[in-house]
Amino acid sequence: MTPVSPRATATRPTMADVAAEANVSVKTVSRVVNHEPGVRPDTAARVIAVIERLGFRRVDTGRHLRLGRTYTIGLVVEDLANPFYSQIGAAVEREARIRQHQLITASAEGSPSRERAVLAELVARRVDGLVVVPAGATPSVDADVLASGTPIVYLDRPVRGQADTILSDNHGGIRSAMEHLVAHGHRRVGFLGDDPEFWTARQRREAFAGVHGDLHLPDPMRISMGPHTVATVSDVITGWTSGKDPVTAVITGNNRITVHTLRAMRRLDLPLALVGYDDFELADLVDPPVTVIHQDPTAMGQKAAQQLFVRLLGEEAPATTVVMPTRLIVRGSGRPHPAAAAAVSAVRPESGGQRV
Amino acid sequence: MTPVSPRATATRPTMADVAAEANVSVKTVSRVVNHEPGVRPDTAARVIAVIERLGFRRVDTGRHLRLGRTYTIGLVVEDLANPFYSQIGAAVEREARIRQHQLITASAEGSPSRERAVLAELVARRVDGLVVVPAGATPSVDADVLASGTPIVYLDRPVRGQADTILSDNHGGIRSAMEHLVAHGHRRVGFLGDDPEFWTARQRREAFAGVHGDLHLPDPMRISMGPHTVATVSDVITGWTSGKDPVTAVITGNNRITVHTLRAMRRLDLPLALVGYDDFELADLVDPPVTVIHQDPTAMGQKAAQQLFVRLLGEEAPATTVVMPTRLIVRGSGRPHPAAAAAVSAVRPESGGQRV
DNA sequence: TTGAAAGCGCTACCAA
DNA sequence: TTGGTAGCGCTTTCAA
Numbered sequence: 001m002t003p004v005s006p007r008a009t010a011t012r013p014t015m016a017d018v019a020a021e022a023n024v025s026v027k028t029v030s031r032v033v034n035h036e037p038g039v040r041p042d043t044a045a046r047v048i049a050v051i052e053r054l055g056f057r058r059v060d061t062g063r064h065l066r067l068g069r070t071y072t073i074g075l076v077v078e079d080l081a082n083p084f085y086s087q088i089g090a091a092v093e094r095e096a097r098i099r100q101h102q103l104i105t106a107s108a109e110g111s112p113s114r115e116r117a118v119l120a121e122l123v124a125r126r127v128d129g130l131v132v133v134p135a136g137a138t139p140s141v142d143a144d145v146l147a148s149g150t151p152i153v154y155l156d157r158p159v160r161g162q163a164d165t166i167l168s169d170n171h172g173g174i175r176s177a178m179e180h181l182v183a184h185g186h187r188r189v190g191f192l193g194d195d196p197e198f199w200t201a202r203q204r205r206e207a208f209a210g211v212h213g214d215l216h217l218p219d220p221m222r223i224s225m226g227p228h229t230v231a232t233v234s235d236v237i238t239g240w241t242s243g244k245d246p247v248t249a250v251i252t253g254n255n256r257i258t259v260h261t262l263r264a265m266r267r268l269d270l271p272l273a274l275v276g277y278d279d280f281e282l283a284d285l286v287d288p289p290v291t292v293i294h295q296d297p298t299a300m301g302q303k304a305a306q307q308l309f310v311r312l313l314g315e316e317a318p319a320t321t322v323v324m325p326t327r328l329i330v331r332g333s334g335r336p337h338p339a340a341a342a343a344v345s346a347v348r349p350e351s352g353g354q355r356v
Numbered sequence: 357m358t359p360v361s362p363r364a365t366a367t368r369p370t371m372a373d374v375a376a377e378a379n380v381s382v383k384t385v386s387r388v389v390n391h392e393p394g395v396r397p398d399t400a401a402r403v404i405a406v407i408e409r410l411g412f413r414r415v416d417t418g419r420h421l422r423l424g425r426t427y428t429i430g431l432v433v434e435d436l437a438n439p440f441y442s443q444i445g446a447a448v449e450r451e452a453r454i455r456q457h458q459l460i461t462a463s464a465e466g467s468p469s470r471e472r473a474v475l476a477e478l479v480a481r482r483v484d485g486l487v488v489v490p491a492g493a494t495p496s497v498d499a500d501v502l503a504s505g506t507p508i509v510y511l512d513r514p515v516r517g518q519a520d521t522i523l524s525d526n527h528g529g530i531r532s533a534m535e536h537l538v539a540h541g542h543r544r545v546g547f548l549g550d551d552p553e554f555w556t557a558r559q560r561r562e563a564f565a566g567v568h569g570d571l572h573l574p575d576p577m578r579i580s581m582g583p584h585t586v587a588t589v590s591d592v593i594t595g596w597t598s599g600k601d602p603v604t605a606v607i608t609g610n611n612r613i614t615v616h617t618l619r620a621m622r623r624l625d626l627p628l629a630l631v632g633y634d635d636f637e638l639a640d641l642v643d644p645p646v647t648v649i650h651q652d653p654t655a656m657g658q659k660a661a662q663q664l665f666v667r668l669l670g671e672e673a674p675a676t677t678v679v680m681p682t683r684l685i686v687r688g689s690g691r692p693h694p695a696a697a698a699a700v701s702a703v704r705p706e707s708g709g710q711r712v
Numbered sequence: 713t714t715g716a717a718a719g720c721g722c723t724a725c726c727a728a
Numbered sequence: 729t730t731g732g733t734a735g736c737g738c739t740t741t742c743a744a
Contacts, residue, residue: 012503012504014722016722025730025731026721026731026732027724028729028731031729040729043729059482059722060722061482061720062721063722063723064722065720065722065735065736065737065738067722079446080442080446081446081654083437089436089437089442089461093461093463102481104458105461107446124415147368147411148413280638282618285615285618285638285642286638370736370738380715381716383739384713386738387713399714414738415736415737417737417738418739419737421736421737715742715743716741716742716744723734726733727730727731728732
């Protein structure tokens with residue numbers, strides 16, 4: 001809240017100071033600083049000497065104004081502390097740095113109105129381009145961004161309208177998880193999704209339902225969408241495993257739900273087979289180990305940034321959508337969990353009870 | 357690598373356009389846009405109408421140049437993808453946003469020369485202030501930053517010279533871990549530290565050695581500094597547990613070493629008691645559960661940003677150093693691991709063999 | 713209450 | 729090879 005007032009800082013020499021001291025024009029100093037050709041070596045040497053003596057450093061605000069661009073790109077995500085987004089951030093920053101740009105990051109905290117405000121600020125700042133993981137249910141291309149002509153790449157979720165977009169293969173990821181489970185003898189698989197407000201949550205739910213049908217898995221189909229907590233997941237799992245036709249495996253819709261589910265399973269002492277969307281560092285070390293659908297956030301961030309820089313170089317082709325592949329990482333097969341094996345074989349004696 | 361060339365963007369109206377259209381001066385438009393007093397209501401209304409009709413949005417580059425500040429702060433860390441740093445980043449960004457500032461983040465990748473380059477770029481950009489987790493072994497306050505007069509707060513590690521610094525209570529953290537282990541019957545405790553190039557790694561090593569003496573723990577004192585991998589940790593642990601007087605517990609120097617140690621223990625099937633520096637989300641769900649020394653990265657980032665904004669408000673007091681407390685989070689005591697209990701009681705039959 | 717002029721630091725344009 | 733001038737979009741100063 002507290003607005004911050006200006007503060008006196010040490011005054012540093014400008015190009016004008018250097019020019020006066022070296023008896024050249026400002027333009028010649030500019031040429032030397034920017035390594036432009038057409039300066040006599042001895043003139044350049046004299047200018048460089050003065051630059052070093054005065055400790056001159058070019059101030060970018062002037063050139064940003066003059067050039068109409070800032071060598072900055074903006075990244076807007078939901079929450080920088082979430083590993084999925086921080087990996088994206090690290091990747092985008094790396095791509096930006098390679099191209100002499102810097103990165104402004106902002107968390108929209110899942111709020112479409114905050115996202116609009118943040119985008120307006122970034123556009124006002126004249127960032128050269130934007131990478132945005134859009135909040136809310138299938139929004140449109142931001143009007144302010146559109147009016148400003150700032151190139152933008154949407155990541156992880158699409159928006160209405162023409163815009164470059166990088167998505168993850170949600171359908172393929174879910175399919176690979178279910179085929180894996182079925183191959184290991186599971187027939188009764190539940191899906192724990194995130195808040196259907198999220199496009200990705202809806203996509204994964206639809207993929208689950210579709211594949212459930214394709215594979216002719218028995219009814220009832222078990223789907224529970226969030227928002228979820230450990231408590232809600234516990235209740236859902238309890239319901240799915242009591243009564244007849246208990247579930248033997250669960251697929252979780254993202255890394256948060258996976259963690260809730262692990263805690264719920266621990267609390268209930270009910271080790272179902274588990275495949276989680278999103279990889280996480282300790283997936284092999286938790287109990288039970290978790291097979292995951294890995295969508296590479298680093299690759300997604302890198303791809304988004306690369307597409308953005310293609311636009312910054314002036315590419316005018318129609319907007320593209322890239323779907324990034326996922327990869328199933330199977331874990332825990334080598335160390336079958338006795339309880340899980342028992343649970344699975346109790347339901348389907350013919351199955352090997354192999355954990356995924 | 358590839359430099360990016362300018363790109364034509366849609367030209368948006370400036371204050372001059374609005375002024376011409378509304379038959380007022382540019383200054384009056386500026387007054388209206390900035391909600392300055394002293395504009396007749398009907399004049400303001402006319403200006404606002406034109407602003408809306410033309411879709412005017414103030415461009416910040418002009419004011420940044422005029423004001424000599426950019427309402428931006430810079431954050432330099434080692435690796436944005438590391439949870440410790442991404443939590444710091446999220447906290448700093450939140451504090452910045454509250455004060456109408458934006459955040460530029462950059463990874464120095466642990467390289468002092470990259471850090472210098474990044475700092476020079478940020479200073480050239482005229483960021484209003486900096487939060488830096490310094491790379492390298494006890495560097496000095498950056499010369500470019502010093503010359504520019506840009507306020508800077510160092511985080512997690514100190515530098516030579518006068519500068520605001522936020523540290524974690526490394527000594528207290530290690531002490532709490534060792535007292536906890538000793539209270540639970542452990543006498544032979546090893547320390548697995550990170551590369552002693554890191555100041556924090558050295559601090560924690562010295563704390564371990566000091567407390568080891570204070571508590572009169574038996575020789576030999578086991579300390580192994582990194583850089584570590586799963587392989588080196590495996591070797592070290594094997595050495596510490598074979599032969600006489602085997603170690604029964606290990607303290608790890610940061611989150612990376614903790615993960616390596618968990619993998620090594622899993623590989624060796626040797627579940628020692630483990631206390632790790634840095635909390636991590638799944639510490640209670642891994643096998644064995646991990647008691648941790650929690651240093652709150654969010655609180656550290658918040659504190660650093662707050663100190664920075666105190667300086668931006670003009671506070672001229674001498675540089676301060678704040679040491680943030682740590683908190684021991686005990687896990688797994690409720691689920692003693694049979695093998696660990698056996699290992700502990702085999703060494704010290706009188707101990708309860710309770711796991712930490 | 714309003715406006716004209718100057719200028720923040722730099723680069724583009726054109727002339728010398 | 730070098731320099732002068734204009735101007736990027738805004739805010740400050742001072743005058744009307």
